[in-house]
Amino acid sequence: MPRPNDVLQGTLDLLVLKTLAQLGSMHGFGIALHVQQVSNDLLRVEEGSLYPALHRIQQARLIASEWKSTENNRRAKYYRLTPLGRQQLAREEQDWAKLVKGVTAILRYA
Numbered sequence: 001m002p003r004p005n006d007v008l009q010g011t012l013d014l015l016v017l018k019t020l021a022q023l024g025s026m027h028g029f030g031i032a033l034h035v036q037q038v039s040n041d042l043l044r045v046e047e048g049s050l051y052p053a054l055h056r057i058q059q060a061r062l063i064a065s066e067w068k069s070t071e072n073n074r075r076a077k078y079y080r081l082t083p084l085g086r087q088q089l090a091r092e093e094q095d096w097a098k099l100v101k102g103v104t105a106i107l108r109y110a
Helices: 004-009 012-023 028-038 047-059 083-108
Strands: 063-069 075-081
Touching: 012 028, 012 047, 012 063, 012 075, 012 083, 028 047, 028 075, 047 063, 075 083
Parallel strands: none
Antiparallel strands: 063 075
């Protein structure tokens, strides 16, 4: 049976894009922390999954990045959503809603 983190792998791009759309420019740790906090600790994004995903999403030009100083005065790469990323987010949200509708129909089938 899949654990929440296994399911997360298929939705990580969506969660990253949505987080950046909601909160603006963020560093990787901030993105992971936001997902964990908003999900009430049900979802945790591990570094080994997050940073390859950020790189992949950036290669697809859905996000852009720049180096900045954090609140603790450390250098970190901050990511922001691009216009193409906003378009992709809208598509992924629609796809997610369809998936949830389909799974819900199956779970409620009597």
